Amino acid sequence: MVLMMLKDRVAFITGSGRGIGQAIAQLFAKEGAAVFLTARTEKELASVAAEIESGGGRAGYITADLSRDADCTQVVAAARAKFGHIDILVNNAGHYGPVVPVEDYPLADFDKVIAVHLRAAFLLSKLVLPEMYARQYGVILNISSLSAKAAYAWGSAYAAAKAGMLGLTRVTAAEGARKGVRVNAICPGPVTETKMSKELDALLAKKMGVNEEEQLAGFLNGLLQGRAQTAEEIARAALFLCSEQSSAMTGQSINVDGGVAFY
Numbered sequence: 001m002v003l004m005m006l007k008d009r010v011a012f013i014t015g016s017g018r019g020i021g022q023a024i025a026q027l028f029a030k031e032g033a034a035v036f037l038t039a040r041t042e043k044e045l046a047s048v049a050a051e052i053e054s055g056g057g058r059a060g061y062i063t064a065d066l067s068r069d070a071d072c073t074q075v076v077a078a079a080r081a082k083f084g085h086i087d088i089l090v091n092n093a094g095h096y097g098p099v100v101p102v103e104d105y106p107l108a109d110f111d112k113v114i115a116v117h118l119r120a121a122f123l124l125s126k127l128v129l130p131e132m133y134a135r136q137y138g139v140i141l142n143i144s145s146l147s148a149k150a151a152y153a154w155g156s157a158y159a160a161a162k163a164g165m166l167g168l169t170r171v172t173a174a175e176g177a178r179k180g181v182r183v184n185a186i187c188p189g190p191v192t193e194t195k196m197s198k199e200l201d202a203l204l205a206k207k208m209g210v211n212e213e214e215q216l217a218g219f220l221n222g223l224l225q226g227r228a229q230t231a232e233e234i235a236r237a238a239l240f241l242c243s244e245q246s247s248a249m250t251g252q253s254i255n256v257d258g259g260v261a262f263y
């Protein structure tokens, strides 16, 4: 008999209409979790939910712009209405923002990038923690980035938000450790198949005056493995961190980057 790693758990995964969030939702559903999805694009959410349900899994979704506080409150209420409670929160939603130096970075964009990555992760954690503490069980996983640990020009808000998520991870882990709640983060390297990554590559290539393939090849060559990571590889690390396989791990940030960051 194959034992499912998330049997009967309820997982709420943000940014799950495509990319890494979609891969996490599909893998978690395969491992027995009921998954609640959210993002702004309804068509993508509906298609992921339908695929999960057609494979015998359980899924629900609601559209939301997580840079807005009211939407964060609404999605947590909707997830509870659908599945009763939340065992696992994966803060994954986000966009890269402008690719410009600090002195040119529009303040409104800075706020928006911080809001969707860091503020939403904070607010969603704040909303699910009381229930997790009451049930003495919960897992929060924050999808940070290699950008939190390395130095790449022209993405200041993104790097600041992702580094902020690591601080949030450690403090939430400290607060929840003796109340049954574990909190960890993943720092993916380049997952080049996703919309965000493709758009970023195109912008970087344009700025550097090289073609996209050259830009990407140069970057990937700096990784020990010399290749991109897949959304599926990030999802497998997420599954480990959200399952009892990692029961003694909390407050950690795990690099899934093919060998770039070493702390």
Ligand SMILES: NC(=O)c1ccc[n+]([C@@H]2O[C@H](COP(=O)([O-])OP(=O)(O)OC[C@H]3O[C@@H](n4cnc5c(N)ncnc54)[C@H](OP(=O)(O)O)[C@@H]3O)[C@@H](O)[C@H]2O)c1
Binding pocket: 014, 015, 016, 017, 018, 019, 020, 021, 038, 039, 040, 041, 042, 044, 064, 065, 066, 067, 092, 093, 094, 095, 116, 143, 144, 145, 146, 187, 188, 189, 190, 191, 192, 194, 195, 196, 197
């Ligand atoms: N790809 C990489 O190389 C890489 C590397 C390190 C970390 N990451 C992180 O991984 C996460 C997923 O990125 P991805 O590469 O999978 O990109 P993606 O394919 O573009 O997916 C991003 C997801 O977030 C949702 N989202 C964006 N802004 C939102 C908002 N304001 N409110 C609600 N949902 C929102 C998107 O849906 P809508 O647009 O429909 O809202 C989409 O479902 C991000 O946090 C990203 O920073 C990615």
